[in-house]
Structure formats: C-alpha cells, structure tokens
Amino acid sequence: MLVNAKDMLQKAREGKYAVGQFNINNLEWTKAILQTAEEQKSPVILGVSEGAGKYMTGFKTVADMVKAMIEELNITVPVAIHLDHGTYDGCMKCIKAGFSSIMFDGSHYPIDENVEKTKELVQICAEKGLSLEAEVGSIGGEEDGVVGMGECADPDECKAIADLGVDMLAAGIGNIHGKYPENWPGLSFETLAAVKEKVGDMPLVLHGGTGIPEDMIKKAISLGVAKINVNTECQLAFADATRKYIEAGKDLAGKGFDPRKLLAPGTEAIKETVKTKMELFGSVGKA
Numbered sequence: 068m069l070v071n072a073k074d075m076l077q078k079a080r081e082g083k084y085a086v087g088q089f090n091i092n093n094l095e096w097t098k099a100i101l102q103t104a105e106e107q108k109s110p111v112i113l114g115v116s117e118g119a120g121k122y123m124t125g126f127k128t129v130a131d132m133v134k135a136m137i138e139e140l141n142i143t144v145p146v147a148i149h150l151d152h153g154t155y156d157g158c159m160k161c162i163k164a165g166f167s168s169i170m171f172d173g174s175h176y177p178i179d180e181n182v183e184k185t186k187e188l189v190q191i192c193a194e195k196g197l198s199l200e201a202e203v204g205s206i207g208g209e210e211d212g213v214v215g216m217g218e219c220a221d222p223d224e225c226k227a228i229a230d231l232g233v234d235m236l237a238a239g240i241g242n243i244h245g246k247y248p249e250n251w252p253g254l255s256f257e258t259l260a261a262v263k264e265k266v267g268d269m270p271l272v273l274h275g276g277t278g279i280p281e282d283m284i285k286k287a288i289s290l291g292v293a294k295i296n297v298n299t300e301c302q303l304a305f306a307d308a309t310r311k312y313i314e315a316g317k318d319l320a321g322k323g324f325d326p327r328k329l330l331a332p333g334t335e336a337i338k339e340t341v342k343t344k345m346e347l348f349g350s351v352g353k354a
C-alpha cells in the first residue's frame with residue numbers, strides 16, 4: 068500500500084522504534100526490499116536519490132515501477148516512495164512524478180533561505196498529501212557528489228525548520244554517509260538530546276545508517292529518531308555476494324551468466340541486510 072510517511076513515522080516515534088529507509092538502485096533492489104518488508108510485516112520507506120532517479124531513467128519510471136510492484140506483489144504493508152536529499156527542482160519533479168514523500172535538503176543554504184524554501188514546500192506537500200523531510204546541519208561524507216562535513220545541527224535552527232510544519236527532520240549529529248572512518252568519534256547524543264528538547268514530538272531522521280554500532284542506534288531511537296536511512300550497507304552486501312558468485316566461476320557453469328541467476332545472490336544479500344536492519348530498528352510486525 069503506497070502511503071506518505073507521516074503516520075508510519077508518528078507511530079514509530081510513539082512506539083519507540085524506527086522505520087528503515089532503504090535506498091533503491093534498480094528493479095532487483097526494489098523487489099527485494101518490498102518482499103522483505105511484506106515478510107517482516109514492517110512499514111518501509113524506499114529512498115531515491117536524484118542520481119539514482121536519473122540512473123533508473125527518471126522519477127516517473129521509478130514511481131510507476133514501485134506502484135506496479137506493490138500491486139503485482141500484493142504488498143499490504145505501508146510503503147512510501149521518498150526523494151532522498153532533494154534539490155528544490157528535484158522535489159518539484161518528484162511531486163509531479165507521483166512520489167508520496169520528499170526530502171528537501173536545504174542544509175547547505177544559509178538558514179533563512181533554507182526556511183524560505185522549506186516553507187514553500189510545506190504548503191505544496193500539504194495540498195498534495197505528501198510528507199516532507201527537511202535537513203539542518205549537513206550529513207558528513209559523500210553521496211551522489213554531494214559532500215557534507217558532518218556538522219552538528221544548531222538546535223534553534225532545527226526548531227525554526229520544525230515549526231514550519233515539516234513531517235520529519237534530519238538533524239546532523241556527527242553522522243556520515245558511507246563507511247565510518249576508524250577515528251570517528253561517534254554520534255553526538257548531546258546534540259540529539261538538545262534538538263529533541265527544542266522540536267518536541269517531531270520524528271527525527273538519522274542518515275548514514277551504515278556501520279553505526281547497534282547500541283548507538285538503540286540510544287538514538289530512545290531519543291526520538293523514528294527513521295533511519297541505509298544505503299551503502301545494501302550496496303556492499305550486493306557487491307560482495309556478486310563477487311563471490313563470479314569468483315567461484317558460477318557464471319561460467321551452465322546458464323549461470325543469465326542475469327536472473329547472476330544477480331540472485333546479491334538480491335538475497337540485500338534481503339538479509341534489510342531484515343537484519345528491520346529487526347534492529349524494531350519495526351518488524353509493526354505494519
């Protein structure tokens with residue numbers, strides 16, 4: 068069932084668990100995540116970066132593919148299709164293409180401009196029934212050419228954005244996209260607690276879900292995080308399983324070169340990763 072992310076995140080915040088956002092890159096990825104969500108009876112958010120949207124030939128292709136898959140796979144759990152780190156233009160395109168949720172990442176603008184643009188999108192999303200995520204304090208690391216330094220958000224700026232009426236807020240708390248470096252100091256729970264204090268019941272979003280230790284994930288959820296984004300971990304699991312298949316020479320045996328066989332181990336690895344994350348986030352059985 069395609070829905071916006073508003074209700075599922077409010078329920079998650081109240082129930083002290085988090086809904087996973089798993090980024091998609093192609094048909095196999097999307098199918099694996101949807102099937103796992105249905106098996107686990109978990110709500111799920113499919114994240115689409117602007118680069119991945121382009122790779123999949125455009126946002127309309129993505130939205131239509133997801134909708135058709137929900138129907139043909141009989142997916143009954145709540146599913147949101149969500150633009151990840153959108154520009155203002157990207158948000159407009161996804162609204163038109165039929166996404167149910169968008170993220171406007173105005174974290175690199177001066178706060179007044181972030182407020183101004185987010186405010187416009189709050190109005191548009193409310194009219195069209197989409198949910199909206201905003202960001203304050205950029206997330207570290209590199210994603211689709213967008214590089215952030217891993218700032219800790221200013222709690223007052225978080226309040227200024229939260230008060231506009233967004234549905235979820237990504238606040239930088241020292242989290243980083245991609246693998247965490249050896250010398251990473253960990254999440255700043257001090258910042259998270261200060262943000263939570265200012266924004267009250269607003270569901271908070273933790274980006275860079277790959278490689279954060281389990282105890283930190285649990286603590287973040289206890290402090291108001293209701294959505295956790297995972298991308299790199301699925302990519303690593305997929306690549307690893309595919310490499311092993313090829314290194315074992317299985318593509319050379321019989322019809323092992325058929326993509327339906329070649330991509331199967333990677334697809335299974337994505338399912339396993341998503342299942343493990345859903346268990347850790349506590350969303351299993353919550354649909």
Ligand code: 13P
Pocket residue numbers: 090114151152243244245246273274275276277296297298299300
């Ligand atoms: P990772 O790639 O580190 O899992 O982060 C994903 C993310 O935050 C997408 O917005």
